[in-house]
Amino acid sequence: xxxxxxxxxxxxxxxxxxxxxxxxxxxxxxxxxxxxxxxxxxxxxxxxxxxxxxxxxxxxxxxxxxxxxxxxxxxxxxxxxxxxxxxxxxxxxxxxxxxxxxxxxxxxxxxxxxxxxxxxxxxxxxxxxxxxxxxxxxxxxxxxxxxxxxxxxxxxxxxxxxxxxxxxxxxxxxxxxxxxxxxxxxxxxxxxxxxxxxxxxxxxxxxxxxxxxxxxxxxxxxxxxxxxxxxxxxxxxxxxxxxxxxxxxxxxxxxxxxxxxxxxxxxxxxxxxxxxxxxxxxxxxxxxxxxxxxxxxxxxxxxxxxxxxxxxxxxxxxxxxxxxxxxxxxxxxxxxxxxxxxxxxxxxxxxxxxxxxxxxxxxxxxxxxxxxxxxxxxxxxxxxxxxxx
Ligand SMILES: Nc1ccn([C@@H]2O[C@H](COP(=O)(O)OP(=O)(O)OP(=O)(O)O)[C@@H](O)[C@H]2O)c(=O)n1
Ligand SMILES: C[C@](O)(CO)[C@H](O)COP(=O)(O)O
Numbered sequence: 335x336x337x338x339x340x341x342x343x344x345x346x347x348x349x350x351x352x353x354x355x356x357x358x359x360x361x362x363x364x365x366x367x368x369x370x371x372x373x374x375x376x377x378x379x380x381x382x383x384x385x386x387x388x389x390x391x392x393x394x395x396x397x398x399x400x401x402x403x404x405x406x407x408x409x410x411x412x413x414x415x416x417x418x419x420x421x422x423x424x425x426x427x428x429x430x431x432x433x434x435x436x437x438x439x440x441x442x443x444x445x446x447x448x449x450x451x452x453x454x455x456x457x458x459x460x461x462x463x464x465x466x467x468x469x470x471x472x473x474x475x476x477x478x479x480x481x482x483x484x485x486x487x488x489x490x491x492x493x494x495x496x497x498x499x500x501x502x503x504x505x506x507x508x509x510x511x512x513x514x515x516x517x518x519x520x521x522x523x524x525x526x527x528x529x530x531x532x533x534x535x536x537x538x539x540x541x542x543x544x545x546x547x548x549x550x551x552x553x554x555x556x557x558x559x560x561x562x563x564x565x566x567x568x569x570x571x572x573x574x575x576x577x578x579x580x581x582x583x584x585x586x587x588x589x590x591x592x593x594x595x596x597x598x599x600x601x602x603x604x605x606x607x608x609x610x611x612x613x614x615x616x617x618x619x620x621x622x623x624x625x626x627x628x629x630x631x632x633x634x635x636x637x638x639x640x641x642x643x644x645x646x647x648x649x650x651x652x653x654x655x656x657x658x659x660x661x662x663x664x665x666x667x668x669x670x671x672x673x674x675x676x677x678x679x680x681x682x683x684x685x686x687x688x689x690x691x692x693x694x695x696x697x698x699x700x701x702x703x704x705x706x707x708x709x710x711x712x713x714x715x716x717x718x719x720x721x722x723x
């Protein structure tokens with residue numbers, strides 16, 4: 335039974351695209367061989383795991399499900415598709431009604447911001463986790479701004495007091511639900527609606543790639559950016575390290591094995607430094623951040639989790655990004671446990687967790703030097719090779 339995500343992402347894609355002038359709903363216009371919606375969903379599914387509610391024009395629900403199946407890999411169980419309304423706000427409201435009861439944090443994201451990098455989602459969730467009622471990604475205003483009356487320039491506006499709002503815009507679920515229930519006016523974004531309900535909304539750094547595809551020029555810009563994006567060279571290598579101190583509760587888990595009679599390692603998970611070093615090496619090779627990006631302490635489902643959970647999810651993340659695991663080499667630096675008799679067993683366990691990719695495990699001591707030599711903890715160093723799937 336997979337854990338229910340505590341984050342819900344409402345992807346609003348029900349707009350008509352009038353300003354784009356493509357003659358149909360903007361979300362289904364192609365940037366390249368993929369639609370605006372598909373590119374948006376690729377970013378959503380590379381973000382921390384969430385329920386994904388996709389809001390689309392009436393009659394396009396089936397197309398949206400197809401896009402979602404392709405973007406979500408084998409996580410289509412996280413996807414709900416609903417029909418939008420006449421305004422963005424009505425579409426968001428329809429999406430909110432489809433959220434699961436366990437969802438505590440809601441991100442509302444414009445499908446039109448199709449190239450938004452995953453780290454923007456993480457920054458917004460992090461701000462809510464840090465206590466904000468709401469948080470939105472913003473960019474500084476770079477043009478000189480004027481106040482106008484028709485064709486008359488009335489005054490200059492101090493751009494240092496301004497910012498350009500992007501999405502995903504994130505909120506505590508109870509705050510957003512209450513604000514939408516009380517809304518008595520139309521707002522162009524959810525931050526304005528929540529602020530009108532009396533809540534403070536914080537700003538986090540946005541990203542230039544999170545621009546909204548509104549006009550034909552924006553679509554050309556997106557097409558040029560994707561055309562210019564070089565196919566990532568294959569194969570690629572990554573390196574990862576991890577350290578954990580002894581002193582944890584229960585039994586030692588290391589290199590995917592349980593070690594009865596040995597001191598346990600401490601940490602948010604089971605402290606398996608070997609598995610965590612491999613995770614960092616694989617994510618580094620794929621350019622997908624690091625273990626904190628995807629398995630931070632804000633992810634309760636990984637509290638106490640063992641190697642198979644970490645390595646299985648990492649393998650999924652790589653697959654979703656178009657990579658497969660080539661092989662991994664990892665070295666443990668510790669006085670205990672003694673690996674010689676169980677090295678092959680460890681290699682089998684780690685390989686199984688990586689979908690069968692070959693894993694070599696070696697172990698060494700530091701001849702009494704450093705914290706590992708004093709028996710205070712364990713270090714692990716991993717190198718990973720990945721290739722285009
Ligand atoms: N009734 C609407 C209107 C907008 N949106 C979504 O809200 C986001 C921002 O809206 P915008 O960029 O204005 O999209 P459109 O409304 O399609 O564009 P236009 O205003 O040019 O018609 C888009 O992802 C759009 O799909 C929506 O879900 N439902
Ligand atoms: C929500 C939004 O993308 C934040 O900048 C923007 O307000 C959408 O505005 P639009 O008028 O619906 O394009």
